[in-house]
Amino acid sequence: xxxxxxxxxxxxxxxxxxxxxxxxxxxxxxxxxxxxxxxxxxxxxxxxxxxxxxxxxxxxxxxxxxxxxxxxxxxxxxxxxxxxxxxxxxxxxxxxxxxxxxxxxxxxxxxxxxxxxxxxxxxxxxxxxxxxxxxxxxxxxxxxxxxxxxxxxxxxxxxxxxxxxxxxxxxxxxxxxxxxxxxxxxxxxxxxxxxxxxxxxxxxxxxxxxxxxxxxxxxxxxxxxxxxxxxxx
Numbered sequence: 001x002x003x004x005x006x007x008x009x010x011x012x013x014x015x016x017x018x019x020x021x022x023x024x025x026x027x028x029x030x031x032x033x034x035x036x037x038x039x040x041x042x043x044x045x046x047x048x049x050x051x052x053x054x055x056x057x058x059x060x061x062x063x064x065x066x067x068x069x070x071x072x073x074x075x076x077x078x079x080x081x082x083x084x085x086x087x088x089x090x091x092x093x094x095x096x097x098x099x100x101x102x103x104x105x106x107x108x109x110x111x112x113x114x115x116x117x118x119x120x121x122x123x124x125x126x127x128x129x130x131x132x133x134x135x136x137x138x139x140x141x142x143x144x145x146x147x148x149x150x151x152x153x154x155x156x157x158x159x160x161x162x163x164x165x166x167x168x169x170x171x172x173x174x175x176x177x178x179x180x181x182x183x184x185x186x187x188x189x190x191x192x193x194x195x196x197x198x199x200x201x202x203x204x205x206x207x208x209x210x211x212x213x214x215x216x217x218x219x220x221x222x223x224x225x226x227x228x229x230x231x232x233x
Contacts (some may be wrong), residue, residue, distance in 0.1 A: 002031075007082045012204050017074040029030075032216030034209055036069040041102070041205055049153050055109030057115060060195075064102030066205065068128075076086035077135075084147065084219070089134040094156045098125040104165060113179060119167030127159035132206055136214075142198055144218035154202045161187045 003019060005012035020028070025037035041064035047057070072093050079089035100123040107116045135151035163183055168176040184188060191198075 006221065006224050007178040008080065009118075010080070012073050013077050013080055017077070018072075019025075021072050021074070021188040032142075032212030032214075034212065036065065036072070036209065037224065039066040039205065039209065040064070041066060041100075042208075043202070046194055046201065049171065057106055059108075060105045061102050061121070062104075064100065066098060066100050068098040069209070071095055071097070075230050080223075084136055085138055086105045089136060091132045091134070095109070095130075096126070096127045097169065099123065100125070106165070110179065111182070117168050117170070119165060119170075121166070122164045124160075125156075125158045126162065127131070129157050130206070131155045132204070134210075140221070141218075145220055147214040147219050149207065152174055152203055152207050152210075154199055154206055156199065156202060161191055163187065171178055 003012070003016040020033070021036060024033065025035065027033045034120040041061075043060070043062040044064070046059040047059065064187055072095050074091065074093045076092040077090060081087075085189050098226045100121075102121055103119065104121045105118045109115065118147050131154070133151075133153040133155075134149055136147045136149055164180055166176070167184075168179050170176075
């Protein structure tokens, strides 16, 4: 039972989104909603490529999954009007803890350390907040309007990023512990170096979660019939 709303009724749309996410962690295949309790991520590459900076690395991630999207709270939406192509569509939300697990291959330099290793990684983005700006076009199929995203721009912020990378130095576990400690003590500086390429990864993750719903369900079927209704857009 999906709560339908009037076009532009942001309060109702937020309530409906939160109810759907909270009640369906395994997704809803009939509408193209993928599982949100375990989210697979395509192989990706994260770069910090400023040779004069303290962090200069090439980090390839694979066999990745995210945990925690099922605890998402949508906090604001904009642009879900009768004609969503006339402006950006925005979705804002927050997640108490977004956990990323996977395997990595890294090479480069981290302050005085030379890196060339592979292993398992675990990240915890605490009090993770996101704002998604979507640019959409309208497609007509079977006399119904469907949205198609052609641009998604994410912004993210967090209160804390905790990262653990196994086997930085396979022959020296104490040094691996020490380097992970330095990383977590300086996480803000490291995130600033990695953020541009990390946002590309988040763009792919959010696109993966959203696009099939637009593909499977017509935009008009998501809303109540268009009647005179006073709302603030």
